[in-house]
Amino acid sequence: MLKESNRDLQKIEKTNAPAVPEQTRPGPVFLPAVDIFENDNTIAVLADMPGVKAQDLKIDLREDVLTLSAHVDAPESSGETNVLREYESGTFFRQFTLSEVIDQAKIDAKLTNGVLRLELPKQERAKPRQITVKTN
């Protein structure tokens, strides 16, 4: 029982992101929680982005910087008044620097139930060259 309760989701807070680059849109910016893992062929990124629609999600890979950004519009209609407020809707924004060369053509992104799954296939690298040192 104790072990079970330790696994409970108790404390998850939306983290405010330092807005870099600064946003032109007013409103809070949040860092989505991510899992990042890799195997020999791919790097995978999973990001929690509740409320994001596929058409509002921007994934950008330039040089070796991966940028995820998405804006969520407030779902409340105008006639509603607040009773209890624990979270805000705003922009999700996060950047990563990738150390591997990614095959841009084969990037795969899926958004299911507010979770983004991004598969970044590593590019075939030139084989490491063996350098022979000549001696006289």
Next chain:
Amino acid sequence: MLFRRVWPSRPAFENPYAEFDQLRREMLRVFDTLSGADTSGEIAAGVFPPMNVTQDDNHFFVRAEIPGVKAEDLSISALRNRVSISGKREIAQERNGVSYHRKERAEGEFSRTVTLPGEVAADRVEARYVDGVLTLTLPKAEAAKPRQIAVKA
């Protein structure tokens, strides 16, 4: 003035510590405001899932950010003026041979009960789970609806 901010009139929660948590956040916000820090939009609930409750004349709306669960894993119940949301978030095991760089997403069971300011018609509650956000539409019980009162001359 300060007291009004520190003790807002909000519905009580099942969890007795929620009130303290709320107080802590309000205090921090007051201090941040006094020191001039920008805290716009910084409302962290400290519980999962974070919920927003709103109302209009005829309905209460409960919204909760629960990314990455299956709709069938959510269980919702409403009785009089209480709504409970519980469920389980599971993160699928990746294939062997992967090495993790970051693991920030949590999994586990969650359960929350929120007390609404009025009774709801529990048999007409609607729940939708779209894009990781659960939205409950709870029609107010007749007794909880505001009534227009005609003034007689």
